[in-house]
Amino acid sequence: MRRREFGLKLLGLCFGSLALGCFANSLQRRGRKMESRRLPRLKVFDDPNHPNNRRYIVTETGEPFFYLGDTAWELFHRLTRDEAELYLKDRAAKGFTVIQAVVLAELDGLNTPNAEGHKPLHNNDPTQPNEAYFELVDWVVNKAEELGLYIGMLPTWGDKVNKKWGVGPEIFTPENARVYGEFLGRRYRGKPIIWILGGDRPIESERHLQIWMAMAEGLRKGDDGEHLITYHPMGGQSSSQWLHNEPWLDFNMCQSGHGARHFANYAMIERDYNLKPTKPCMDGEPRYEDMPVGFDPQKGWFNDYDVRQAAYWALLAGAHGHTYGCNNIWQMYMPGKHNPVLHARRSWKESLQLPGATQMSHVKALMLSRPMLLRVPDQTLLASDPGKGAEHVRAARAVDGSYAFVYIPVPKPVTVRLDKLSGREVRAWWYDPRTGQAELIGEFKREGERTFTPSGTGETDWVLxxxxxxxxxxPPGKVK
Known part of the structure; x- marks a missing residue:
């Protein structure tokens, strides 16, 4: 279908039903007036004269915003207010900036009530939201805002559009998706929200596309376009495969997933980074800490090393930010209360203290300790073989040559071209991604090639x- 014809068809779907228009008016009246915004609005960095124009997200005043996400998919569905506050305070203390959570949740989110006994919709109808359910969502959004956190809000998990697998049922049409989107947009206007459509499902038909297009249109109308929108695909895919040219898609999100150790998520980021028109890109669901590798416990479990590796690979390949995840936390698993999903083996509360989440704060600290908006991927910085698999080395530098980062996942020598930097002298550091501590190596003339050899054995990673x-x-990781 040609774009003009499709747009006219969608417009007709949106406006052709008097009954749905009445629903929309009703929902607007029922959408609660939220408090005025305290956190700044976010936008895509837009400076045509800057070499990294449209590569990053910034605040409305132009300050760099580092998207450090956590997947708390079942936050609205399974936690009490006290539990939600405990979780949010922990993530805020660890430096997270975005919490990814789902309104119509994956784990039977339509028919199993939330912790306060409420279902999200009357009669599973997206045009009939249950006010009692959304009062808890409101409370979580406001609590997150108090703590300096943005909510990456998924209006629905993808099984309600394309069941493919999971619980479902498929409840959306283009007509009711637009009404539901407008309800959410209006309700959370002025709040620190990033809209995330998709929910782990692909777009496999024109109808699926129409539903997501209509929901995005509703969100834009409801919030007057003030929030960023992206799309969370299934594993091994990216939003760019279907939606890159859509003007409402502000940045691309891929899911590198949980299939194997050392999966080359940097290749997915590279692909999206090089697309035109330029849009920020990120890995919104990489391998989760405490998840069985390939969903099979016999293959072992992803640990803090795996989540660090995914983060640095993606960021130095050009991602604007990164999302962490933990198998026990996304589902808010509590033994004795829930059936474990994907071999969850400890409570979400215990899992808050797993080392990978704390180490994500070191990732953020390093990125912000240098001018973030200048960072570009550059493998030509490496004079030695970047390697493959677990040994793959990634490099990035400032466009003006003022700094460079080289992620070394295993302790092997790496040779770099110092003349890729600026100035007369180069100051070199080792940054420990496990502790966030930096050690000065020394200063060298900015000429020729130099080899640096990190210490340690096995899975001991470093950032040069x-x-x-x-x-x-x-020092790296410290901000003036």
Whole structure:
């Protein structure tokens, strides 16, 4: 279908039903007036004169925003207010900035009530939201805002559009998706929200596309376009496969998934990074801490090393931010209360203290300790073989040469071209991604090639940080 014909058809679907128009008016009246915004609005970095134009997300005042997400898919569905506050306070303390959570949740979110005994919709009808259910969602959004957290809000898990697998049922049409989107957009106007459509499902038909297009249109109408929108696909896919050219898709999100250790998520980021028109990109669901590799416990379990590796690979390949996940936390698993999904083996509360989540704060600290908006991927910084599999080395630098990061996943020598940086002298550091501590290596003339050899054995990763010494940056991970 040609784009013009499709647009006219969708417009007709949206406006052709008097009954649905009445529903929309009713929902607008029922949408509660939320408190005025305290956190700044987010937008795509837009400076046509900047070499990294439209690569990053910034606040409305132009400050760099580092998207450090956590997957709390069942947050609205399974937690009490006290539990939600415990979770949010922990994530805020660890430096997370975005909590990804689902309104119509995956684990029978339509027919199993939330922790306060309420279902989200009357008669499973997206045009009939249950006010009691949304009062808890409101409370979580407001509590997150108090703690400095944005909510990456999924209006629905994807099985309600394309069941494919899971519980479902499929309840959306283009008509009711638009009404539901407008309800959400109006209700959360002025709140710190990033809209995430999709919910782990592909777009496999024109009808699926129409539903998501209509929901995005409803969100835009309801919130007057103030929130960013992206799309969360199934494993091994990216939003760019179907939606890259849609003007409402502000940034691309891929899911590198949980299929194997050392999966090359950097290749997915590279692909999206190089698309035109330019849009920010990120890995919104990489391998989860404490998840069985390939969903099979006999293959072992992803640990903190795996989540660090995914984060640094993606960021140095060009991602604007990154999402962490834990198998026990996304489902808010509590033994004795829930059946474990995907071999969950400890409570979500215990899992808050797994090391990978704390180490994500070190990722964020490093990225923000240097001018973030200047960072570009650059494998030509490497004079030695970047390697494959677990040994793959990723490099990025500032476009003006003022700094460079080299992620070394196993302790093997790496040779870099110092002349890719600026200045007369290069200051070199080792940054420990496990502890966030930096150790000065020394200063060298900015000429030729130099080999650096990290310490340790086995799965001991490091970040080599190279600075133009004249910039006098603080130690990596520290912000002036």
């Amino acid at each position: 940080v190279l600075d133009d010494a004249s910039k006098d940056f603080p």
